[in-house]
Amino acid sequence: MTTTPGPVRAGQDVQWRRCASCGAFIYGKRLDRNRKVCPECQFHFRIPPDVRIDQLADPGSFEAFPEPGPPRDLLGFTDSKPYPERLRDAQARTGRADAVLAGRMTVRGRPVITVVLDFSFMGGSMGTVVGAAVAAAARTALAERTPLLLVAASGGARMQEGALSLMQMAKTAQAIAALREARVPVVNLNTDPTFGGVSASFAMLGDVVLAEPGSLIGFAGPQVIRNTIRQELPAGFQSAEFLLEHGMIDGVVPRETQRETLARLLTLLGPSVPELPEPTAPEGEFLLTRPVPAVRTTRETVALARTIDRPTTAEYIGYVFDDFVSLHGDRSHGDDQALLGGLARFGGQSVVVIGHQKGHDTAELVRSNFGMPHPEGYRKALRLMRLADRFGLPLIAFVDTPGAFPGIEAEERGQSVAIAECILELSRLRVPVVSVVTGEGGSGGALALGVADRVLILQNAYYSVISPEGASTILYGTAEHAGRAADALRLTASDLLRLGVVDGIVPEPPDGAHTAPHTTALTLKSALAHTLTPLLGRSGEQLVAARRERFDRFGDLDLQPVVDWENDDEH
Known part of the structure; x- marks a missing residue:
């Protein structure tokens, strides 16, 4: 409008x-x-495709693909006016043969094949020409092994082309499937509006799915839903922010930062230089491979691992990695704040990072559910594990949880299944996996991120089949004997090293990691680099075989060595 x-004076041109x-x-x-x-x-x-390209592409870098052939009226479709007449009106208004612009461009020097839908052309609807253009761009991306960016703005499938329009959903989805199988990155940017056959096909199938603030995105339009269910819709329903909260997209990115976000993603998903940061100290100063004398009781260690001031996964990520793009959602229910994850840069190597997240005050702890994930948290982790495997990126996991959330909603949504799938997926990843227990390592909720090639633990962290209080309650009928149960569980870093459950201990300052979080994080950074380096040269088959052998040996006295550290004897 x-x-x-x-009043406007004569000659004034004010828009x-x-x-x-x-x-x-x-x-x-x-x-x-x-x-x-x-x-x-x-x-x-709303903006037209050429303006969108100008905002995202490096200046002068966009080269449009040839215009697709004009759409045809294969059905002889007429509503209030014949379909050919509607097409002519849209073509005259937009100067475009159909609702799509495709081509190649660079973003901060990174090449990308791009498809942008034009909502001003019959609502950006997907007919045979749009479907063919998306599929052709995907084939070009596949042939050149160049990432594909899909920018959607559409009311859905084009009804004037009937079932042939419906078939474009399958055509575009299988084109994305070919890219997924070939490990070529696909990024979606959904804008206002993105509905129907477009949202239910290529617009939600990317490795990373982003949206503009306030964009309406969904399968059925709001009016259709109202007329069908006869209910008023909640505030913000189907907005980009609503989808983020419900785990359907990775992020809501304002227009001013879209180019930078896209450039970071293309870099993190692109070729890596397998060079990790050099350790800044001798090995014995950042990674201990022998048990250390206890300076506090087991109960005191547990209390220190739980202290509210202890560094969180988010803080370790900020200190340890050179860049980090947070990814969100399980694509089915929600975005669990107790589980953090995304793409990161570790030296010259791109990695996927996942970790339990807590907080330092009541608001943060409530928001993160005290570090106890729901099933959607573990399903988010599962999605990121598969992303790591698809692009050959090492996976680094931070473990710090009292355990998975034991609630009614969690059971209704399949907590056991979610944890089991994470454990299974980790056992088969063909990329290096390193887990580090930074605080609490509570039961299966911790192991869901702990099936790794190498497992490290901070000096004052613990890892256990059950909490001391839980063990005391079960064994003695009261939590009063938690200290006694903690001793019996052998859950300290040195105990776990003796058992072979962990491979190394990351030293902490004398009074705990929270007294010098930056120093602790730099120590951990050196330990991670030292641990990950030898794993980078191994094939996927070697990694999987060794990982399975590692976990096969636990509890099998014929396979698991018992180490007497005092006498340096292994038998």
């Missing part, structure tokens, strides 16, 4: 736009400078 509030969200009138040139985003409320105006 273009309007000019107030104003009224924001559909807040009602503010915005000077056109100011709106253009602000990437078509309302400066008052951040509402994202």
